[in-house]
Amino acid sequence: MNGILEFLSNIPWWAWILIVLLIIAIRDVFFNKRHTISHNFPIVGHIRYMLESIGPELRQYIVANNREELPFNRIERGWIYASAKNQNNYEGFGTDRDIFEPNYIFINNSLLPYKVENDNPNYKNPYFLPCAKVMGAYNKRRRPYRPTSIINVSAMSFGSLSARAVESLNRGCALSYAYHNTGEGGLSPYHKTGADVVFHFGTGYFGVRDDDGNFSMEKMVKMVNENPQVRAIEVKLSQGAKPGKGGVLPGAKITEELAEIRHVPIGKDVLSPPTHSAFKGVKGLVDFVENIAQETGLPVGIKSAVGRLNEWEELAKIMKETGKGPDFITIDGGEGGTGAAPPSFADHVSLPWLFGFAEVYKIFKKHDLCDRVVFIGSGKLGFPAKAAMAFSMGADLINVAREAMMSVGCIQAQLCHTNTCPTGVATQNKWLQRGINIEDKSVRAHFYFKNFRKELLEMTHACGYEHPAQFTMDDVDLTVGDKNLIKTLAQSFMYHKVPVPFESMKALAHCPYLGGNFHEKEAKKEVKKMKKHNKVRY
Template identity: 65%
Template sequence: MDTILAFISSIPWWGWLLTLIILLALRDILQKNHTIRHNFPVVGNLRYLLESFGPELRQYIVANNREELPFNRQQRAWIYASSKRENNFQGFGTDQDIASPGYIFIKPALLPFQLPSEDPNCHTPYYAPSAKVIGLYHQRRRPYHPRSIVNISGMSFGSLSATAIESLNKGAKKFGCYHNTGEGGLSNYHKFGADVVFNIGTSYFGIRDDNGNFVMEKLVKLAEANPFLRMLELKLSQGAKPGKGGVLPAAKITAEISEIRHVPIGKDVISPAAHSAFSDIPGMVAFIEAMAEKTGLPVGIKSAVGKLELWEELADYMLATNQGPDFITIDGGEGGTGAAPPSFADHVSLPFVYGFSKVYQIFQQRGLTSRITFIASGKLGLPESAVMAFAMGADLINVGREAMLSIGCIQAQICHTNRCPSGVATQSKWLQSGIDPALKSERFYHYVKTLTKEILEISHAAGYEHPCQFTMEDVVLAMGDNNRLQSMAEAYGYTKDPVAFSSIRDLLKSPYIEPLNEAVRTKEN
C-alpha cells in the first residue's frame, strides 16, 4: 500500500491531466451518440460546451440593444428600471431604425391635454380605469368595471412558480389591476386580495370530474367561496400553441397541484385541443350563458386568430340572439410562456395586429363593438405598443411576459424545462426560493404603475385624457425605405368605433367600480 501511495504521489500534475485527457478521448471514441465527439475526441466537446451557453453569450456580449427577440435588451432594460424605480430615460435621441417597415409613430397634438386643476385625478397620474363596464349589456348580476387598463394575462400556477404567482397577485392588489389565473385553476397563491379572472381551459382544471368533464356545481361553489373572482374566461386557444392540447407529466403533479387542478397523482394529464362541453357556436354560447346565469359573473372568450368563418358565425349568432360573450381576449400568435413546438410558436395563428384587426372588423360590421369589451394580449406591455392596441379598438391590455420580467425573469427562454434560473417559471423549490414576494410584488407594482403613467402621458400629448380616445389616424406606420408613412386606418382598412367617454372623473362615479388603493392615489417620485 505504501508503495502504491508513493507512486501516486510521485505523478506530476501534468501526468494526471494527461490521464484525464486520454480517458476522455477513449470515452469519446467508443461512444456512438455524437459524431463530432467520436471523430474529434476531446476537442469536439468544445462544440457542445459553446452551444450550451451560446444564447447567454449572444444575449450579454454579441447582440446589440435592439436585435434580440422576443424582447430586446433596450425593452427589458426599460421594464427592469421601471420596476426598480430607477432612471428609465434615454439620452441623445433614438437609436432605432425609424425607417424600418412597421415602425410606430404616434401623432402629438399642437396643444396637449391638460387636466383641470380642480380635477382630483390631476394628482393621480397613474389611474386609468376601463372606459367600459363588462357584463352590463347582458345584465349579468355582477358586472365588472376594471380599475386598470393594464392587467395580468393568463399564466397558471404550474407554468409559473408559487412565489411568482404570489408576487404578481400582491402587486396587482396594490395597484388595482386584475390577475388572470391561466388554465391551471385557482391556487392559494391567487388569494392575496387582487381581483381574479378565472380561466377555463379544455381540461377544466379545478372544476372537473375524475374523467375531465366540466362540473357546473364546482364552478358555482368556487365563485361563491371566492368573491374576488370577477370574470370567467373561456380559453379556446392561446398564442403559444393554438389548436393544440398539452400534457402535464405525472412527475410534475405534486399533491398541491393535484388538489388545485382536481387531477390524480402519478398519472399524466392530457389536455385535449377542443372543449368537451360544446362543439359548435350555438353550444358555446349556451355554455357561456349557463355559466353567467349560475355564477352571475361576466363571461368571455380567449383565442388566437386564424380562420375567420367561425368568428363571423359567432358575430351573426350574437346579433340574432342577443346573447354571447361579454368580452373577447385576442391573443397574438407571438407565443408566450406556454411550452410549444417551434412550428406552432413560430407559424400557427396570426400575430396580434393582424388577428385583432380582422376580428374587430367582423364585430364592427354588425354593430356589436359597444356591447363587447376587447382585451388585447401579445407583447403589448410597452407604452407605444399599448397605445397602438388602443388605437385599433382594444379596451384593456393584458401583460404576461413583461410582468414576468418585472419580477426577475431574464429571458433565458427555458420556461419549458423547469430549470428557470430566476425561479419565475419553475416548480423547483430551490430555484423559486430566490424570489421574495414582498420585494417582487413591489417591483411588479412599480412596473404596471409606470406603464400606465406613460400610456396616459402619451394620451395627453396626443390631446386626449384617456387612451380609449385614440383613433387609427393617430398612429402611423413606416412603410420602409421609400420614405412613406401610412396611417393604421389605411394599413388595416378600418377606423375603430368611438368609445363612450366623458372624463376619468365620471368613470370614478361608476357604481360598479371599487375604490382605488390609496397607494395608487398618492403621487410618488
C-alpha cells in the same frame, strides 16, 4: 498499499490533468457511439458542445446588439426592469431604432396637449387609469365589472409558473389595482392574496372538472361563491403560442398540491385535449357562455388566437340575432406564448396580434357589436407605444404575460419548458424558487404596472386626450414599406374604430362597478408613498 499511495502522491498535478484527458479521449474514440463530433475530435469536441449550450447567453449579453434580440430585445427588457424597480427608464441622445422599418409606430401628438385640471383624478394620482367600459353591462350580468387598471396580468397558470412567482404577481396586482388572470391551472392559494381575479379555464377544465375530466357547473358556482375576488370568467379556445393543440403536464410534475388544485390524479400525465367537450360548435359556445354567466352572475368572455375568420363571422351573427354571447373577447397574437410549444406552431400558426385583431374587430363592427364587447389585446403589448396603437385600433384593455414575468425577475433564459428556469419564475424546482423574494418582487410588479399606466397616460395627454379609449385610427401611423411610405392605421386596415362612450376620468373614479378594492383616499396615500421613494421621477 503504502507504496502505491506514495507513488500516486508524487505524480504532479499537470500529469493528473493529462491522465483525465487521456481517459476522456479513450472513451470518446472507442466507446462513444452517440456524438460524431466528440468521436472524431476527442476532447476538443466537448468544447463545441459546451459553447453551443451557452450560446443563447453569449448572444444575449455579448454578441447581440441592443435592438437585435428576440422575442424581447435588450432595450425593451431594460425598460421593464427599470420601470419595475422604479428607476430612471429614460434614454439619452435620441432613439437608436430604425424608424423606417416596416410597421414602425408613430403616435400623432397634438399641437396643444390635454391639460389636467385640479378636479381630475390624475391631477393627484398620475397612475389612475381604469377601463372605459364595464364588463357585463350590456348583458346585464348580476355582478358587472370595470377593471381599475387598463393593463393586467394575462393567463399564466400555477404549474407553468412557480408558487412564489404567482404570489408575487398577485400581490403586485393588488398594490396596483390590476386584475390577475389565473391561467388554465385552476385557482390556487397564491391567486388569493388580494388582487381581483379573472378565472380562466381551457379544455382540461382544471379546478372546475369532475372525476371524469368533464366540466362541472357545480364546482364553478361553488368556486365563485367562495371566492368573491373572482370578478370574471374567461373560456380559453386557443392561445397564440399553439392554437388548436393540447398540452401534456408530465406526471413527475404533479405534486399533491397541484393535484388538489387541478383535480387530477397524482403521478399520471395530465392531458389537455385540443378541443372542448362541454360544447359543440359556435352556437354551443354561446349557450355555454350564457349558462355560466346565468349561474355565476359574472361577466364571461372568451380568449382565442385568430386564423380563419368564418367562425368569427358566425359568432358575430349569432350574437347579433340573439343578443347573447361573451361580455369580453381576448385576442391573442401568434407572437405570444409563455410556455412550451412546437416551433412549427409558435412560428407559423395564427396571425400576429396586429393583423388578427384588426380582422376580428372589423367583423364585430360590421354587425354593430363593438359597443357591447370589451376587447382585450394580448401579445407583446406591454409597452406604452404599442398599447397606444392597440387602443387606437379598438382594444379596451391590455393583458401582459412575459412582460409581467420580467417585472418579477425573468431574464428571458427561454427555459420555461425545461423546469430549469434559473430565476425560479417558471419552474417547480423548490431550490430555484427560493431565490424569489415575494415582498420585493410584488413591489416591482406593482411599479411596472403603475409606471406603465403613467407613461401611457402622458402619451395620451400629449395627443390631446384624457383617456387612451379616445385614441382613433388616425392617431397612429405605420411605415408600410412601399411607395406610400407611411399610412394611418385607418388607411392600413381599412376601418375606423367605433367611438368608446367616455364621460371623464372623474366619472370613472366614482363608478360603482370599479374593481381592485379601489378607494380614492387609499390611492392618494399610495401616491404619497411613491413620491417619497428616492428614485421616482416627477
